[in-house]
Each structure stands twice: as C-alpha cells, then as structure tokens.
Amino acid sequence: MRTPSVKRLLSPQLVALLGVLLFNWIVFPGFFDVAWRDGRLFGSLIDVINRGAPVAILSIGMTAIIATRGVDLSVGAVMAVAGAVAATCAVTGQPVIIMLLAPLAVGMLCGLWNGFLVSILSIQPFVATLVLMVAGRGVAQLITEGSIVTFNDPVLIFIGTGSFLGLPMPAVIAIALMVGAHLLVRRTAIGLFIEAIGVNRSAANFTALRSRSLVLAIYAFGGVCAAIAGTIAAGDIRGADANNTGLWLELDAILAVVIGGTSLMGGRFSIPLSVVGALIIQAMNTGILVSGFPPEFNLIVKAGLIIIILVLQSAKLAPALHRIFKQRPVKPSIQTSEKTG
C-alpha cells in the first residue's frame, strides 16, 4: 500500500517548508533561480540545502535520541572537537584515512560517554549531556590552543565545499545519511525498539529488549552524526574554529526534530521530517539574508515563523485544520504512515 506516501507529501512540515520558500520568493524574486556554474549548481535554493546540511545531520542523530525520551545537548561541542581533530590531523600530515576516521572515532567516543552516563548510570539525559556541552568546547580549545587552525587539505575541503553530481557535498552526505538511517530504523525492528523504549522503558525491558545497549548505541550514533557535521563545518571554512563551530547548533537540531513532529516525550519519530525541519530553519536563515531585513529583526522573524509552524501542528489545532481540509486527523495518519513506511 503506497497511499501513506501521498499523505506524507501533505504533512504540515512540507507545507511549512513550501510556505517559507514562497515567502522568500516574495521578498526576493530571484530566490528560485538556479544556475550551473563551474560544474555545480548555484543559487539560493542550493544554499539552503548546503547550509542546512550540518543541522540536518545533527537532527538525524538527535531524532533517534529524542525518540528514546533523551536529549543530547553536547552535539555542538562535539562538532567543535571533531573539527579540531580533523584540522589537527590535516596540519600534521596524517594519512587521509586517519584524518577522516579520527574525528568520527572521537565523536563516537563522546557519544559513548553520553550513552554511558544516561544508560548505565541512569543520569538524566539533560544533565548528562550538559557535561560534555561545556567540557567539549574546552577540549576543542585545548586541541587548537585557542586559535583557528587552518589547513589546505584537498580532501577535507572537498567534504566541506566540494560537489557531487552538481550538488554540494554536505547535502549529499546529509541525504545519504538520512536515507541510510531511515532504512535502518524502518526496514528493521530497530525503529520499533526505539519507540518502545521512548514510550515506556521498563515495559520495553520486560519484553526482553536490551534497552541499555541500544540506548548506548543511539547516543554513539548521535556523536558520530555530530562528528560528521563538525568535519563538514571545518572543511567549509578551511579551518577549525573551536570557539564558534557548532555554537548553539544543538538547539537548532532539537528545534528541527520538534518541528519534524517528534515528541520530546519520546516514542513516535520520523527522521526525514526532522531533516525537513532543519531545512525549514535554514530556509528562514537564508531568506533573512537575501531579503535585506536589518539584522536586528533576524531573531524576531525567526521566532515568529517558528511559533506559527508549531501552532499549526499543535495537538489541538492540527486536527481542527485537517477537518477543515476534509482529511483524517493528523495523529493516526502520521503514526500509520511511519509504521508502515
């Protein structure tokens, strides 16, 4: 049965994304212009997917973590650590394979640490990951000694600014990761396990689900996602900026997941919709840049749009809106579409 996919096209998130894009088009008529330049696509729309990629990648890991009723505040700091490791490897002339794997390994280590605190020691995720959020940036500053470590390594630069089939490399990586993660959770039972843990962890334990190791693995995955985003961010500016890389991006990632309809109380989740959430956030950022608004209005415009989007999909208002548009209530439709999709 493929009917749910039609429903998914009409999901409030995609409607919101289209709305933001249309708004951008109104304030800047050239918004949808895409040109072919130097073997790559070039245009504001491409900027949205390119710039949105790091937060989208963070939101993929964050979705799985939030679905287990957790949260990871450390992803921004882990980005900085991974970027610092990648840059240091590049500067010290390590082989390419080490330069690419070392940041991922460090990211996984950070994730395992978070997972250890949450899953083995049962510390509240908010507090457990706060530790690394603060300490991680310090570690990154230690690695870079407080300065911006610049490099000229072609591989890292390609990851940050290269293109594949005309698309920016960060976007290609984000799409591949999204498809891979989505298939992994929906074509196997892992997605169901995650939802079971998020809804009721003790009940999940009673069904002989090994929730400890699964939660540990999910936080490790979140750390790897952050490391990928951090490597991209470093490649993008050809340097590791420990003070600013990923600063506050954990909040953008959480917001993307929430816009994507995943509940902070755990349970039902959707990775593709979180990515759409990340694109909505970036579409707003890019829109503000091309619109010519004075920067003092940036946060107000962003906050206003986000409030509208969240209100539109709130538990009370969304079913009413769907009734107006003669559709089935939103909650069951998303659940069935996700479970079967």
Place this chain on the structure above:
Amino acid sequence: MNIFRTLALSASMMVLGCSTALAANLTIGFSQIGSESGWRAAETSVTKAEAEKRGIKLKFADAQQKQENQIKAIRGFIAQGVDAILVAPVVATGWENVLTEAKEAKIPVILLDRGIDAPKDLYLTSVASDQVKEGRVAGEWLVKTVGSKPCKVVELQGTVGSTPAINRKKGFEEAIAGQKNISIVRSQTGDFTRAKGKEVMEGFLKAENGGKDICAMYAHNDDMAVGGIQAIKDAGLKPGKDILVVSIDAVPDIFQAMAAGEANATVELTPNMAGPALDALAAFLKDKKQPEKFIITESKLYTPADDPKGEYERRKGLGY
C-alpha cells in the same frame, strides 16, 4: 646628523636603562578575560612578552569569562602585595568594591582593552583602541580607493548589539557620509565568525545579481572577511579585484589573503595593550607622573604595500 643620532640613541638607552632598572623587581598581576578569540590569545602572549622584555614578573590569571573569577584574582593579587594590577574587564559594571580595595592597598590598576562604569579615580589609566576610529580608517581607505566611481558596499556586521559592531559601523558610515557615489546596500550580522561570514556573503552575492553589482565588502572583523572571501571565490568572482575587501583587526590569516591578492586593506586592533600600559606605569612609579586617563592605541591601516607576507610571519606565533 651623526651626533644627533648618537645623542638620541644614548638618550633612549638611558631611558631604557632607567625603566628596566626600576622595573627589575616589579611584580604585576594580570587578570585576563579568557581565551575566547584568537585576538585575546595574542593579547595574552604579547602582554607576557612585554612584561618579560621589561624584566617584570607577571602573575597571570585567566577568568574564563566570569567577573567573579576576575574579582577573586584581583583580591588574590592584593593579598600577595603586587606592585600593580592589569585588568581586561569582562563586563563594565560591578567593579567599585574590589577597585576600592586595591586603591586602599595603594596598588595602581590599569584597564586593558575595555572600559568600565566606575569612578575614574579608582584606576590609574585605561588602554584601549578607538573602535569608531577603526571603522573610520576603513571607510576613508575605501573613499580614497574608489575615487569618484560609484560603489555599492555590502557590510558584514559583528554580533548584533555588541559595542565593536555598533562603533565600527558608525565610524565607517561617518567616513563615507559625504560621498554620494558610495552606499551600503546590504548589511547583515556574521557574528564575528568565519562560518557565518561566509554564509552571509553567499546570500549577499545571490541577492546582488550574482555579486556583479557589489563593488566592496566591509567586514567588522578579519575572520568574517576570510569567510566572505571564500564565498566570493565560490561565486566565480575574484576577491580583491572584482570585489574590494576591507576589514578590521589585522589577524595573521588576513595577511595571507592579502599576500594572495584576495584582500585589500585591514585596520589593526593591536594586541599590544600592555606595552603602553606598562610604559605609563613605569612613568607613574618613577616620578608620580599621572598618565592620561584614556590611552588610545593607534589604528594602523595595512594594505598589500605593507609587506603582508612579513606581517603574517611576525604575527603567526602570537597565538591568534
């Protein structure tokens, strides 16, 4: 000529000799904000070098962005009976009590880099740059460079509401105010970072006809300019030629860009706040000479004519 030179040399040698002799057994406490930026790290290393050059023993305290740590550090310095205290204050308010304690202990305090809201008799002097002037120097360079040609400028602002962003914008606007041919067409915040500078410039390039309408990019700091330069290159234009690049701070990486012909001018925010501070202190300790209350550092303009390669080499070891 030669006599004059010898005289001047010997005079300066004498001054140098006096100040080192005087400073030889000085101990000075330095409460630094933290290491949040490359510039801050450079300020720390230059301060240490300036103290060492004068034979001063420097006690260093990193406050990690917290005023309470700075107050603790200053109290510690007072208890240790240092000869003077240098403070780079993290915030403007809340210093009266601890500075009064220092005053009662007869320890002179010198503010570096930032001012405070406190009675002026609580500190000996403050050494800082004039941020409005920095913007003005950048603007004047642009006015002189473009002459009477029409020029659309895009501006990468610092963090919204921060003092350097407000002042550097103000100074630049003052400098171009009389010029009808120069106008700022786009202005957005890049939060003083490379990544945001690049993202904002990407947006500007799309919004201004692929960048063909932009004649110059003015960035409130070099880091944003470095990001913007990458965006200009990605758009298929030549930074430094198709789009003029002028920014502020004079960090090593902008000199690298300048050497490659991708940046045109930068205005220095010197990390050497300690040099003038220690000179004023030496004069004060020697013959009770009250220094000026506000010592303003020079806002020097650097262009490709000023040996960017050499400047890069000179600065890269400072911890930027």
